Amino acid sequence: MAIRAYRPLTPTLRFKTLPTFEELTSNKSRPHKSLTEVKKRSGGRNNNGRLTSRHIGGGHKQKYRKIDFKRRKHGVAAEVVGIEYDPNRSARIALIRYTDGEVSYIIAPDGLKAGARVMSGATAPPEIGNSLPLSAIPLGSNIHNIEIAPGRGGQIARSAGQQATLSNREAGYALVKLPSGEIRRIHDTCVATMGQVSNVDHMNVVSGKAGRTRWQGKRPHVRGMVMNPIDHPNGGGQGKSKGGGGRQHLTSPWGQPAKGFKTRSKGKPSGRFIMQDRRVSRKK
Secondary structure, three states: OOEEEOOOOOOHHOOEEEEOOOOOOOOOOOOOOHHHOOOOOOOEOOOOOEOOOOOHEOOOOOEEOOOEEEEEEEOOOEEEEEEOOOOOOOOEEEEEEEOOOEEOOOOOOEOOOOOOEEEEOOOOOOOOEEEEEEOOOOOOEEEEEEOOOOOOOOOOOOOOOOOOOOEEEEEEEEEEEOOOOEEEEEOOOEEEEEEEEOOHHHOOOEEEOHHHHHHHOOOOOOOOHOOOOOOOOOOOOOOOOOOOOOOOOOEEEOOOOOOOOOOOOOOOHHOOOOOEEEEHHHHH
């Protein structure tokens, strides 16, 4: 994927960088009808109409694309019909057609082209786009769309440009280094897909104007420090005062500390599968 920059003829174009979409091979505006469903919008409100999630509302109408995160048809080859744009995620998606005629959407790995053949299952070769158990993947391979529990479907490394590394196997578990730097034990019967997620340059995209963010369904995010004391704990004071004139710690609108407060449970059962914390790797 390439990034396109613009001549600064207007303030909007000065910093705008957008993808060229040259990797797309299918009609961008017409997804496969049987693989889509209506996507309802809540506007950040619950069933009583009260605002429970801030900064949500508006945006362009979208349809949800049903993605096969489980790659459930094992041992059946499929042809990549095309690479498509998905407004619900940062990665590109691939439309594949199996030999029995069934079609499906999968997360498109980087380098996957239309006309290529993909397969899932333990007998599939370890090539880009193929989905295999961790026990059948060569050590040192880059993988994505990784299951946490067998049969649950891929949950790790699904966004644009993400990849994890299979570093080792021991006692029925695989050691996987995640994009965050965390090293985690995952059962070797869990399934992962070979390669890196497509749209690698997504991190370099700059919208250029606030309106494009509104098209995505995001409303303005106002800082608590510029509010009044009645609206936010950090509001009030004269000028740019820290925390309403005092020196108290920054908090959320409901009083929870914003910096340094650990929200993960100390006794969380999945903590025993973390071999190296992601924060430790960042300190090195």
